[in-house]
Amino acid sequence: MPSPQLLVGRRSVIGNVYAITMICRDRRPIFEDPGHAHIAMQVLDALDHQGLTTSFAWVVMPDHLHWLVQLRGKSLGYCVQRFKGRSSFLINRLREREGALWHPGYYDHAIRSEASLRKQARYILGNPVRAGLATRLGEYPYGWCRWPLDNEAG
Template sequence: MVGYRRMRVPDGTFFFTVTLRDRRSALLTERIDDLRAAWRAARGRVPHDVIAAVVMPDHLHAVLRMRDGDGDYSRLWQDIKKGFTRRVCEPDARSPWQSRFWEHTVRCEFSLAACVDYVHINPIKHGRVTRVRDWPHSTFHRYVQRGDLPPDWGDPPIDTARLP
C-alpha cells in the first residue's frame, strides 16, 4: 500500500478534483440534488466554505476553505462521497467514486484566483458549453449575482477578422 501523505493546513484553502470511476458517466449531473444534499450534510460535520465549485457529469472541482480547525478535508470528501453513494446506489453496491481525490494547497491570492478561474471555465474546457453562464452547476452564477464577475466572463473573444 502506498503511504500517501496529504498536507494539512488548519483552516487552509485547497483546490480539489474528485472523479467517478466511470469517466463516461453522467451520474453527478443526473443526480445533482442528491450530491447537494450529501454535501450539505457533510458541511454540518466538517465545516468549510465553498469558494468556487463546478459539477461536471463525471467529476467535480472545488476550491474550499476549511473551517474545522485541523484541515481534515479527507473526512469531508469521505462524507460527501458516502452520502451521495447511499442516495444513488443499492445497498452493498460498489461506490461510483474513484477512491482517491487530487488536492492542491492554495498558498496565495494569485493561486486562488487561478484556481477559481479554472473551476469556472471547466465546462468550456470539456466542451459542454460555449459560454460559462450556460453551465448550471457552477458557482459562477453566484459570482455574477454578487457582482464579482460580469455575465459574459469567459465568453469566447470576438474574432474581428471575421466581421464584415
C-alpha cells in the same frame, strides 16, 4: 483517501484552502442525470452548513467533480470521505442500486494566495466551457462560485 505515496510530506491544515478533484468510478457519467448532480450540490452545501467546510467554487461534471474549499472543522480526508459517502448513499438510493460511485482517492492542491484562489475558481468554472458543455462561464447549471467572475473560459 489518496494513495500512501501521495501522503508522504502531505499535511491537511484547518483553515487552508484546497482545490480538489474527485472522479467517478470507471469514469461513469453519473452526473449526466440532473437529479444526481443536484444531490452532489446539496451534499457540498450541507458540509458548509455543518461547519466542516467553506466552499468557494465547485463544478459537477458528468464523470467528476472539482471543489475549491477551505477546511473549517476536520481534515481534508475526512471532508472528502464525508462528501463521497453521503453522495454515494443518496445517489445509490435514488438509483435503487448498490456499489461504489467514486474512484478511490482524490487529487488535491493547496492554494496559497488570494490571487491563486480567484484564478483557481475561474479555472474550475471554466471546465464545462473547455469540455464543450457550455459556451461561457456561468451558463453551466451545475457550477457555483462565491464571487462573480468574468465570462472568459479561464
